[in-house]
Amino acid sequence: MTVLDHFPATETEVLTTLTFMLAALLHGLSGMGFQMVTTSALAGAIPLETVVAMVAVPALLINLSALITAGPGLSFSGWWAVGRRFGALALGCVLGSVLGVWLLQSVPPGPLYWLMAAAIFLFVWLDRRRVVWQFTPSGGLALVFGLSTGLLGGSVNAMAPPVTIYLLASQADKNEVVLGSNLCYVVGTVVQFILLRDQITALPAPQLETLAQATLLALGALWLGVRWRERLSQRRFRRLMLAVLALLGARALFQGWAAL
Template sequence: MEFTTEFLIFASIVIFFSALVQATIGFGFPMIATPILAMVTDMKTAVIYVAIPTLLLNISALIVEKNFFQIVKKFYLLAIFAMIGSAIGTQILIYSNSEIFKLLLAISILFYLFSQKLSFSMPWVEKKKILSTVIFGLSAGIIGGLTNVMALVLIIYSLESKHTKREIIQSSNLCFMFGKIIQIILFTYHGSFTQEILELSLYNLLIVLICIVIGLKLRNKIKEDNYNKVIKGFLFIMALALIYQTLI
């Protein structure tokens, strides 16, 4: 794959904005970066382009928590099944790279945005913890492998499991980390990570590192409620644009 100068400039701005959001509130990078990039390229390229920066942000978010091994102990089973699901989703993406995945991404974002307003409950999640972990872990991984939006399934699982906000961020980042590791391995094995992609990823990592420093300073200064409203509104517009692009 070859990237034009215009695309690289545009992608750099997207990476900066998305990484700054994640560094500030603890999550959001792949959910914001992937749909924007998918609007100017195909789904597979968008996922590959943000894979390594996503992994760095997930690792940094877990390091900031300062209790990495406790997080792993608590959520390792969910993360393992998310990794298995991610492997399945990535394989499908590699062999069936289709515009329909953009529509799936848009639907996933819309479902995430409206899920907290829907009055449904799944009491079996708490009663059958192992089964729910397997189902939600695999589902999150498959959707994450295909669209990079693993968070929506994990958030539903966490809310039904009565997890705290901190636990939601911890489990999401751990699952994303496991999922990204296997995804990068598979992309490398199939030759999707070219030398150009690796060089661009190193450049993007510099942008991400700058955003991490800025974001950590902003974290306690920005009112989270207002920030979340802006991000959700932005995601809603992106989802509608993806639907229009796919169907028209």
């Protein structure tokens, strides 16, 4: 018997589907948040490791769709440029994700939630105080932020804050933010899928059916969010990102307290 067996099937299906759709809509608007929102929403009733395993495949599809939508289409040279621009960030994310999954299976998540919340609130506070937090992108710095992204993503499905902080502080435009962040989400989720494949394949058939249905609806919500994002100015996009970060930071703080 799994944890979800303690809930009525319809309640579980509705909770999962609504969570996936809202998270995908947010992801389409801001380019981030699907894994973090779904994990935060479901982790209150389901063990964190189970939620991470549940979300892995849907998240991979959502992140890959968002990456392709924001990418250069069928242009090989365009994708090569994306790889060169964000390669160090993605490499760091892969290495960090391996460590993050190990932490997920080995230590309580509370301290990691608090670390994530601290980083978010520091960035938002500096921005609101009009403190300019900018730096010139470099391979070493990208690798460090990629490691942080993978560490938090692999352990608590919270890739968004470090990679978003890096991209915004390096003055990336909204399309670069979506491209860079979703590239990290894709490679990090692939690592999760490989390392958590036993937990994923062990999910009961009814749960897999619910996940499949929720994922299809989430892809539609993602498309709608992408269409809305195209109407946002760079200034409004940055404000949206900061608002999302603040909300996710508050949620992370609560999750860290609840994990004690």
